[in-house]
Amino acid sequence: MLAVESGSVEASAAGTRNRSLFSQVRAAVVRHLRSSTEPVFCDDENTAEGLRAAGLTASHTYPPAAAIVALDEALCRDIQVLHARCTITADSSRGRTSPWLGHGWLVDFGSQSRLVLGQKASRGSSILEGELRSIRLGLQAARNTYAGSMLGETEITVRSDSQLALRMLTDPGFEPPSANRFCREEVARILHCVRFSSVTFSWVRGHNGDPHNTAADRLAVLARRAQEAELGHEETLRLAEQVRLDVAVDIRRSSMALAA
The missing domain is CATH 3.30.420.10 (Ribonuclease H-like superfamily/Ribonuclease H)
Incomplete structure (x- = not known):
């Protein structure tokens, strides 16, 4: 859902010239979270750093439990x-x-x-x-x-x-x-x-x-x-x-x- 709304972000986007894009990503993420301090998972380390610089609590190390459950449910639906x-x-x-x-x-x-x-x-x-x-x-x-x-x-x-x-x-x-x-x-x-x-x-x-x-x-x-x-x-x-x-x-x- 976020990818559709905000587009994909390359790892090199952590630089200053893409700060505006990261701000848009941050705004899109926040709209789907209960608060701006809720952790966000990102599987690319450089992109996670860019999101943190934009004010999001982002981590590339492991997905939150809710994301794991959602992924499992989506996979089960696709398999069925x-x-x-x-x-x-x-x-x-x-x-x-x-x-x-x-x-x-x-x-x-x-x-x-x-x-x-x-x-x-x-x-x-x-x-x-x-x-x-x-x-x-x-x-x-x-x-x-x-x-x-x-x-x-x-x-x-x-x-x-x-x-x-x-x-x-x-x-x-x-x-x-x-x-x-x-x-x-x-x-x-x-x-x-x-x-x-x-x-x-x-x-x-x-x-x-x-x-x-x-x-x-x-x-x-x-x-x-x-x-x-x-x-x-x-x-x-x-x-x-x-x-x-x-x-x-x-x-x-x-x-x-x-x-x-």
């Missing part, structure tokens, strides 16, 4: 705005003869935040088990990015191309023939994870050009094949980074198409 909405897209991959399930997920908090991509392989016998586990891993990635997302501070949309997995999460008691003990355990873990959150489970058609779904599918396939081929950690990360770059381009193109 940045994380107000989140889209999690998850997918899984299972080979014909492999015991490995691949999991891929993409967490998107919006255009001002960096996409969070992840992949993992685990042993399993059911693609439904893999889809549910991928959803759980995506939710965990969102929580690790912003803890408040699981406390109701974020509008979360979880997207999957598995209608059976989504129905198990939204229709209590529904259990398809392909569900096993591990599927039930994953459902319980997911519902426990989102018990305090604002979450919507949404179906997305797979292999239909959706950039988020495409990325999650590629990551899931990468995780499974990397495990099957026994690829090294660095090589797996390199391939995953290429997926990140590709999906960023695809999402940018999709946004431009929608804008047009």
Whole structure:
């Protein structure tokens, strides 16, 4: 507020030729204080000296408690705005003869935040088990990015191309023939994870050009094949980074198409 009203002051302004400017700064500060003797924080030592010469009690060593509280509140508000909405897209991959399930997920908090991509392989016998586990891993990635997302501070949309997995999460008691003990355990873990959150489970058609779904599918396939081929950690990360770059381009193109 003061910067808008009085302008910024360079450190060299402590000289006599800028005394008028410092007097204006002093007047602006005093208007927002209860008294002219209330300490004022300035993070530049030379500018603090100039303010003291103009008659203000200024310090560059530490901010007053009120300023710290105000800064914390402002940061919290900005962080909450940045994380107000989140889209999690998850997918899984299972080979014909492999015991490995691949999991891929993409967490998107919006255009001002960096996409969070992840992949993992685990042993399993059911693609439904893999889809549910991928959803759980995506939710965990969102929580690790912003803890408040699981406390109701974020509008979360979880997207999957598995209608059976989504129905198990939204229709209590529904259990398809392909569900096993591990599927039930994953459902319980997911519902426990989102018990305090604002979450919507949404179906997305797979292999239909959706950039988020495409990325999650590629990551899931990468995780499974990397495990099957026994690829090294660095090589797996390199391939995953290429997926990140590709999906960023695809999402940018999709946004431009929608804008047009």
